Each structure stands twice: as C-alpha cells, then as structure tokens.
Amino acid sequence: MKAFRRQSLAKAIQLSLLISLPGLAAAQETTPPPTQPSATTLDTVTVTGTRIKQTNAVTAQPVFVLDRTKIEQTGLQTVGELLQQLTSSGKALNAKFNSSGNFGYPPDGGGIGAGSAQVDLRNLGSQRTLVLVDGVRWVNESSASGVSGSADLNTIPMAIVERVEVLEDGASAIYGSDAIAGVINIITRRTFDGAEANAYYGQYDDGGETTDISLTLGGSGERWSGVFTASYFEQEDISSASWDQSAVPEPGAGPGAGSSGVPQGRFVFCDPRQPVGSPGFCGDATNDASFYSVTLNDGTATPVWDPNNPNGGTYHRFAAADRFNFAPFNLLLTPQKRKSIFTNLYYDITDNTRLHVKGLYNNRTSTNQAAPEPIFVGPDAGTGGIADTISVAANNPYNPFGIALTAGDNFSFIGRRPLEVGPRIFTQDVDTSYFNIGLDGVFDIGSRNFGWDANYAHGENKAEQTFLNGYNVAKIKTALGDPAVCAQVQGCVPLDLFGGQTRPMTQDQINWIRTRQIDSSEQVLDLYQANVTGDMFNIGDRTAGFAAGVEHRRYRGEFNPDPLRQTGESQDSQAFPVKASYDVDEVYSEFNFPILSSLELSAAIRYSDYSTFGSATTGKVGFRWQPIEDLVLRGTWSEGFRAPNLGELYGLTQFGATLTDPCGPTGAPVVDTSNGVSAGLEAACVGAGVPNGFEQANTQIITFTGGNPDLDAEESENYTVGAVYAPSWAEGQSWSNKLDFEVSYYNYKVDGAIQAADIQSLLDKCYEEQGGTGPACAPFARNFTGNLFPPQNRLANLGTIETDGADFKVNWLSPEWGFGHLTGSLQSTWVNDYEAVDQDGNVAQRAVGIEVNDSAIPEWQTNVQLGWGKGNWDANWNIRYISSVEEDCTNATIAEVPGCLNPQQMNTLGSVTYNDFQVNWKEAFTEGLKLTLGVNNAFGKEPPICVTCSLNGYDAGTYDLPGAFWYVSANYRF
Missing domain, CATH: 2.40.170.20 (TonB-dependent receptor, beta-barrel domain)
Structure with a gap:
C-alpha cells in the first residue's frame, strides 16, 4: 500500500x-x-x-x-x-x-x-x-x-x-x-x-x-x-x-414527595346516607370537599368508621405527611x-x-x-382499564364503611400498598x-x-x-365484589384493602391476586x-x-x-x-x-x-x-x-407520566384569585368541572x-x-x-x-393559555371527580x-x-x-x-x-x-x-x-x-x-x- x-x-x-x-x-x-x-x-x-x-x-x-x-x-x-x-x-x-x-x-x-x-x-x-x-x-x-x-x-x-x-x-x-x-x-x-x-x-x-x-x-x-x-x-x-436522601429525604424532595399508595390505605368516597350539606354527602359535583379523603390511623387493629366525623374513630383526613416514601425499597x-x-x-x-x-x-x-406494588382502584386510579371500573361490595366482609363503594357514583379511589407482599422484582x-x-x-x-x-x-x-409480586387486577375486581360471586370461583377469597399494616392481607388473599409475569x-x-x-x-x-x-x-x-x-x-x-x-x-x-x-x-x-x-x-x-x-x-x-x-x-x-395538574393544589389551587392564580386559569378549571378544593389523586397519570x-x-x-x-x-x-x-x-x-x-406542556397550555377548550386540550378529559382521564x-x-x-x-x-x-x-x-x-x-x-x-x-x-x-x-x-x-x-x-x-x-x-x-x-x-x-x-x-x-x-x-x-x-x- x-x-x-x-x-x-x-x-x-x-x-x-x-x-x-x-x-x-x-x-x-x-x-x-x-x-x-x-x-x-x-x-x-x-x-x-x-x-x-x-x-x-x-x-x-x-x-x-x-x-x-x-x-x-x-x-x-x-x-x-x-x-x-x-x-x-x-x-x-x-x-x-x-x-x-x-x-x-x-x-x-x-x-x-x-x-x-x-x-x-x-x-x-x-x-x-x-x-x-x-x-x-x-x-x-x-x-x-x-x-x-x-x-x-x-x-x-x-x-x-x-x-x-x-x-x-x-x-x-x-x-x-x-x-x-x-x-x-x-x-x-x-x-x-x-x-x-x-x-x-x-x-x-x-x-x-x-x-x-x-x-x-x-x-x-x-x-x-x-x-x-x-x-x-x-x-x-x-x-x-x-443513602440518607432516600432513607430520610428532605420534605418534598423527589421521593420525599411520596406516593398516595400508602400502607394504611387512602379512601376517597361519599356517603349517600348523609343529608345534603353534611360532610361527605353525595351530589355536589362542584365541591370536592364533599368527598371523604381519609386514611387509617397507624396502629389500628380494628377499623372504626364514624361517617359524621371523618377525623374520628380510627381515621383522619389524608394529608401530605401521610404519603409513602418508596425510595428505600429502590436500588441506587x-x-x-x-x-x-x-x-x-x-x-x-x-x-x-x-x-x-x-x-x-x-x-x-x-x-x-421497586417498592411493593400499590393497588389503585376506582375511577381516579387513572389506568384507563379494569382498575378504573372496580367497585367494593357493601357485604365485603372487610368493608368498614357500611355502604357499597360504586365506581363512578359515590366512589373514586382506593390506594393501598401492601408491604406484606414484598417488593417488585424485575x-x-x-x-x-x-x-x-x-x-x-x-x-x-x-x-x-x-x-x-x-x-x-x-x-x-x-x-x-x-x-414477581405484581397483581392480576381482574382477580382484584372479583375479590372486592359480591362475596357470593367470589365463592363460585376456584381459589377466590374476599380481599381486605382496609386493615392497614396491623391487619395485613392473608396469604390466601395474596396468593389469589399475585401473579408472575414474563x-x-x-x-x-x-x-x-x-x-x-x-x-x-x-x-x-x-x-x-x-x-x-x-x-x-x-x-x-x-x-x-x-x-x-x-x-x-x-x-x-x-x-x-x-x-x-x-x-x-x-x-x-x-x-x-x-x-x-x-x-x-x-x-x-x-x-x-x-x-x-x-x-x-x-x-x-x-x-x-x-x-x-x-x-x-x-x-x-x-x-x-x-x-x-x-x-x-x-x-x-402505556406510560405513567408524572404530571402536575394546573387545576390542583400542586399547580394552581382552584379557590379564588387572591393566591396569584389568574382569573383565566380559574375560569378554565371551573369550566372543566374541577371542584373547589380539588386535589390531584395521583401524579402518575397513565398516558396511552x-x-x-x-x-x-x-x-x-x-x-x-x-x-x-x-x-x-x-x-x-x-x-x-x-x-x-x-x-x-x-x-x-x-x-x-x-x-x-410534551404532555405537561400541552396540559399547561390547555388551561393557562387556551381556557380549557383550545387545540392543546384535545388529549384531555376529566371524570366526575375532576381528575384527568388517561390522555392519548x-x-x-x-x-x-x-x-x-x-x-x-x-x-x-x-x-x-x-x-x-x-x-x-x-x-x-x-x-x-x-x-x-x-x-x-x-x-x-x-x-x-x-x-x-x-x-x-x-x-x-x-x-x-x-x-x-x-x-x-x-x-x-x-x-x-x-x-x-x-x-x-x-x-x-x-x-x-x-x-x-x-x-x-x-x-x-x-x-x-x-x-x-x-x-x-x-x-x-x-x-x-x-x-x-x-x-x-x-x-x-x-x-x-x-x-x-x-x-x-x-x-x-x-x-x-x-x-x-x-x-x-x-x-x-x-
């Protein structure tokens, strides 16, 4: 050469x-x-x-x-x-x-x-x-x-x-x-x-x-x-x-913000037995406060529910401090x-x-x-699938509320993270x-x-x-429904999402819903x-x-x-x-x-x-x-x-996008304009049916x-x-x-x-610039509680x-x-x-x-x-x-x-x-x-x-x- x-x-x-x-x-x-x-x-x-x-x-x-x-x-x-x-x-x-x-x-x-x-x-x-x-x-x-x-x-x-x-x-x-x-x-x-x-x-x-x-x-x-x-x-x-940041994180920093899928359970519903105007009554779609949003007190052995006082009995209103820090279960x-x-x-x-x-x-x-998989059911689960349609029968032996929780009617969300199942392993x-x-x-x-x-x-x-340690959501639906129907299905046992960590799921319950996926x-x-x-x-x-x-x-x-x-x-x-x-x-x-x-x-x-x-x-x-x-x-x-x-x-x-809803407390609270929220954004959120006091149920919003x-x-x-x-x-x-x-x-x-x-940019533009009705709003719709349906x-x-x-x-x-x-x-x-x-x-x-x-x-x-x-x-x-x-x-x-x-x-x-x-x-x-x-x-x-x-x-x-x-x-x- x-x-x-x-x-x-x-x-x-x-x-x-x-x-x-x-x-x-x-x-x-x-x-x-x-x-x-x-x-x-x-x-x-x-x-x-x-x-x-x-x-x-x-x-x-x-x-x-x-x-x-x-x-x-x-x-x-x-x-x-x-x-x-x-x-x-x-x-x-x-x-x-x-x-x-x-x-x-x-x-x-x-x-x-x-x-x-x-x-x-x-x-x-x-x-x-x-x-x-x-x-x-x-x-x-x-x-x-x-x-x-x-x-x-x-x-x-x-x-x-x-x-x-x-x-x-x-x-x-x-x-x-x-x-x-x-x-x-x-x-x-x-x-x-x-x-x-x-x-x-x-x-x-x-x-x-x-x-x-x-x-x-x-x-x-x-x-x-x-x-x-x-x-x-x-x-x-x-x-x-x-790592200290994950084990004991700063408030609100990354994993410290936590998840609404908590070991004690989060329950969002209203009670048709309550008279109009009472806490937790059903029928006022403009007031999110009419829905109970509660979690079980730590250390509770037997849940006690007082419908007239959601902070009484063994429950209290769900707050930011209740969110679950999932980070210690993860891997660096x-x-x-x-x-x-x-x-x-x-x-x-x-x-x-x-x-x-x-x-x-x-x-x-x-x-x-990853941390044990949370179970999210109800319309605000936001999966766009079976989980959004799940209801809880009134005669479920573990239901402490004494009423049926009917998806799309008086029930919007349960989030429960059963630590007893163990972490997700891939x-x-x-x-x-x-x-x-x-x-x-x-x-x-x-x-x-x-x-x-x-x-x-x-x-x-x-x-x-x-x-390993994932769930079959169809089996969850059966186990939360009518116990008589569950009894006719081999292996099915009623599911307990209500006992927190003091009354964990039984092994039979876990075996029924847990799956191995390949x-x-x-x-x-x-x-x-x-x-x-x-x-x-x-x-x-x-x-x-x-x-x-x-x-x-x-x-x-x-x-x-x-x-x-x-x-x-x-x-x-x-x-x-x-x-x-x-x-x-x-x-x-x-x-x-x-x-x-x-x-x-x-x-x-x-x-x-x-x-x-x-x-x-x-x-x-x-x-x-x-x-x-x-x-x-x-x-x-x-x-x-x-x-x-x-x-x-x-x-x-599907992708679980982490989104901040402009109409929620983590974005712009829909209460009034005194907190710096523009009147235009306020009107756009109200026009979309977002109730006063609205709180975004889950920041991971499934996107198709x-x-x-x-x-x-x-x-x-x-x-x-x-x-x-x-x-x-x-x-x-x-x-x-x-x-x-x-x-x-x-x-x-x-x-x-x-x-x-960019789904977050579209969501912001929809409400902050286009009044909730413009072209950027095409992927978005909301359910009866004001939470977003999964966008396309x-x-x-x-x-x-x-x-x-x-x-x-x-x-x-x-x-x-x-x-x-x-x-x-x-x-x-x-x-x-x-x-x-x-x-x-x-x-x-x-x-x-x-x-x-x-x-x-x-x-x-x-x-x-x-x-x-x-x-x-x-x-x-x-x-x-x-x-x-x-x-x-x-x-x-x-x-x-x-x-x-x-x-x-x-x-x-x-x-x-x-x-x-x-x-x-x-x-x-x-x-x-x-x-x-x-x-x-x-x-x-x-x-x-x-x-x-x-x-x-x-x-x-x-x-x-x-x-x-x-x-x-x-x-x-x-």
Missing part, C-alpha cells in the same frame, strides 16, 4: 490523539517521548467518518480517539460508563437507573431498556447515535420490554476493545440512518501474541462490589492471526436505603452479571486477499427492584450473539492503488424479563455490504481518492408481553405484542479532492430505499485547509436522516402512547467548523515537548423529529430540535525531566442552546441549564487530566466538572422544600466537581505484571438533590452515585 510523507503538524495531532479524554497520555508510558519531532512515514488508514483511506491525522470532521491505554487509566470497566463521561455525551441509560415497571413504557415503543447502557451524543437521544463495531452496525437491544432503536453497550465487553473512535459530526451520507448526532465505532483487538489475565475489584462506600475477570489468548503465524477472549463481570446492588445501583466470549481469526488467502471471521456471545442477567436475562465473516484485499490498476472489502454480519439480541423480546439484524476505495487521478502532485459501496440490511423485531399485560389484567401496565420487519438497500459514494497543496475538499452522497417509508438521499461536503504548517482549519456540512424503527412504527403501550405506521423519516442538517493548532514554538522546549489546541463549533437541526408531544399521546413527526455549542480541547506533553514527565489535557463542551418545538409551536420544557424528566443539559461539562510518569510508575488525576442547572418547583409533588417555598421559584442544583486518582506500578514483582490502585469521586461528592426527579431524588443520567468508588486491578501478560 502506498506510503506518504507527513509534515510535523500531522505528527503532532496524531500524538495529541493519544493524550486526549478521558484517560491520560500515552506519554505516561515508561518510554519517554522523543525530544525532537521529525517527519514520519505513515501508511494510509481508515478513520471513522470517512471510508477513504487517509494519511492526515486531522481530517475534515472531528474524530475523538480513546485507545486502550487511556481506557485503562479511567478505571472504568464498562463501555457505557466510559462513553457517558465524554463531555459531548448527554443522558443515557446505565446501571444507576432502576426503572422497569414503575412508570410503564416510554412512548417510542423501544421499551424501558432495564439493565442496558446506551450513549447519547449532543443530547439528541441514543436513537440518533449510531454504534458500530469494527465499522459494522451493531444489533439494537431488546431488554424484554420493546423493540428499541438503540444499542446496548453492555453487550460489548471491555476486554475485547482495542480503542473507541467517536465521530462528533453527523454522518448519514457515510453510514446511513441513525448517524444524525454522530458515530461510536468500537474497534476490537485484532492481533495479540501470548496470554493476558486481568482481575479487577472495586467497591463504593455503600457497597456495589464490582468484579471483572478476563483472559485473552492470541497467536499468529506467517499467514494468520487470531485472538480469543473470555470475560466475566459482576456488579452487586446498592440499596437506596443506604442495579446488580448484573455478564459472561462473554469473543474470537476473531484473520487468514491471508493470497498476498492480496484476506479472510476474517469474528464471533461473540454475551449473556447478561440483571435486576431492578429480572432480565439477555443473550447477544454476533457473527461476521468477510474478505478484504488490495489491488492495483496501473499506478493506482485500491482496497476492497465485503462483509456479512448477523446479530441477535434476545431478552426475557420475569416480574415478557420477552428479540431483535435480529442481517447485513451485507461491499466497499471499494482507492485513487482516482492526480491533481498536481497529489491524488484524489474515492470510496463507494452497497449495503443491504434486514431488521426483524418481536415483543411478546405477558398475556396479562395484553388483556389489561396486569396491575403494572398494559402493552401489546409487536412482530415486524423491514429491509433497506443503500448505495453511496465519497470523494476527496486535494485542490491545492494546502486545501482538500470532500463530498459524499448516499441513497437509501426502505420497505417501510420509501427512499431518502443525503449528502455531505467538507473542507480541510492547512494555510501554515502549524494550523488546520476544517468544516463540514451534512444532511442526515433517521428511519423510524420498529418500536416507533408498531409499538403500543405508541407507534405510528405512517411515520416518515426524520431529516436533519448539521455543520461544524473548527481549527486545530499545534504550535511549533512549543515543540522540543525545556517546558514543553508538544502542545496543541482544538476548537469546534457544532450546529444541529432535526426536522420532523419522531416524538410524542401517540408518536408523530411532530418536532423540530435545534442545538448548538462548541468543543474545546488542549493537550500538553512535557519533556523527560529528572523527576519524570508530565502531561495535561482538557476537554470541554459548551452548549449554547437546545430547543424542541412541536408543529403547534409548543416548546418542550427541556432546555440548556434545566433539569426536567430526570434529565439535564448542563451549559458546561469539562474534563481535565493531569499525569506524571517515571520508570515503572505513573499517576493520574482526572477532574470532571458539571455546571449548575435549575428545575421548576411547580413540577414537584410537594413544593415545600428550601428554595421552592414560592412555587414560582426555581430550585438550583449546584455545580459538581469529581476528582479521580489512579496509581500504576508496571513490572511489579515480576516481568509482565501491572498493579493498579485507584479511586473515582475520591472526595465522595454527592449528587445534588433533585425535587422533580423520580425514584431516588437525583438525576442518574447526569451525576455519579453518592460516595467514592475504590478499585484495584492486576494485569499479567505472559
């Missing part, structure tokens, strides 16, 4: 790639860097972002490289954790998320992704970031809860990773759909001679022991090379009860085990043709845990298999050099989830591709290059929810099966023209034909200009698209969501401009061996974004998403001094703006500097690495900074926390700085042994308390777990 001479800038930038985020410099190796740069001969290589082989270390598009040395210096043992620490990364699923059935299914039909880890570039969503392995698409995850459009990084063991290349630029013209925000290309270990054993152990202050063991074997001969890796990873759980860190084997083989068939075969099998078992068992076989080679035509490759890849992700899903990807790249013609003394190729992909997805979910008999949530597939055929071409000795122009075009929505054509252009030896200016403009995935097309589920087979593809435009400066005056100096700077500005716009409407909120090509910002990088490498050598690097991302607007002009709550829906977009994220190395020792210090964000206090269930006493105020989540340290000893005790000691978040910085965040009261996608994480590892190569 033809070699080219490189100038010193390319050498400098290639070296800078070795000392960038998130680890420390390759210069921290025992061999000191050269003191004087020199021109170096380099072979052409393929860099992520272009299929044309390059000799430039700095291409037109920004590419960030994490090699194996830098990866090891982070102390992280999963690919997901590694990528989520990038400053360009936004919120994505990881082991700190503990949600399986707590909120139902998200609107994209992709499922909850319990136990998986994903990556999100530029805050545009993991479904808009393409994941490749060795340049080939990776199969998307299933996780037993849907058909997702995102890859699970937990299916790729860290032990097989040679390096990770991050393209921080849109690349649909190069790689096709999903590459709107960028590309993650994980390069596996290709050659290795000998054996390597690695053992790792780490633990947080509060537990969460982590063990990782791997063995790599490799060899090579004259015409072949092969690698085999086996690995085992185990991570234990951390209970939320171990979810446990999982992963077992993996991987192998590859390369064989030179001829001097110009090579065969490669790769295979992987990965099994993950993981667990989520266990996932996920198998991933991957097979790739292909040929690649080189050939010449005259003086022109060409390379080619052809691949077939098959990937499968199969998952099964078992849910959901499963599968995704399969088959891919065929062929590419050719090489020289076209000379422009002066330089050669124009090209790449072209074809690709065929077939996607198949299947989701099989438990039959109880399909019929609506599951108390947890309802979901419907999906079984679908689609094909795509693509052809692309790419060109690089060296117009001048210092200027290169590039262009690419791709045509894609989908069996689901039709065809799309995308293009990309770029430039690379090196006006002086030390400076490169570069830029790109590209079109992008993302085809709707199977879940978005065909999924149909799902796919839309008529979806079109998303379209996008993005551009980047930037500069890389490697000053020669900082080379070979007494204070510096190498110094370089990089700045890149990015701008993305996504049109026709596939999303459901299906996916559509609704939105436009725009975001822009800048990346800054600095790398410095010292000469070898008597005490060793030093390195320093900085990576920082500034987000200038993020705005999502639907077709009606409704602006989503998510924005820069705002915490909403368990997600934040900090204005600044910065990582700094400092390092020292001498001989067989090196030490690393990594500093990670996240700027402050704010959350809207009115979204809290109880807005009575410091900083939120005025509901119009914003609660500030302060900036956070984490400090990570690591020390390495190479050739420790014997040749080939490396010992490592490290601590991440060394000073135990806790995440800021989040009032509006669900479950554990902090944003698990943005911040580290509370407490430090200590680890040791031993790597022995022989």
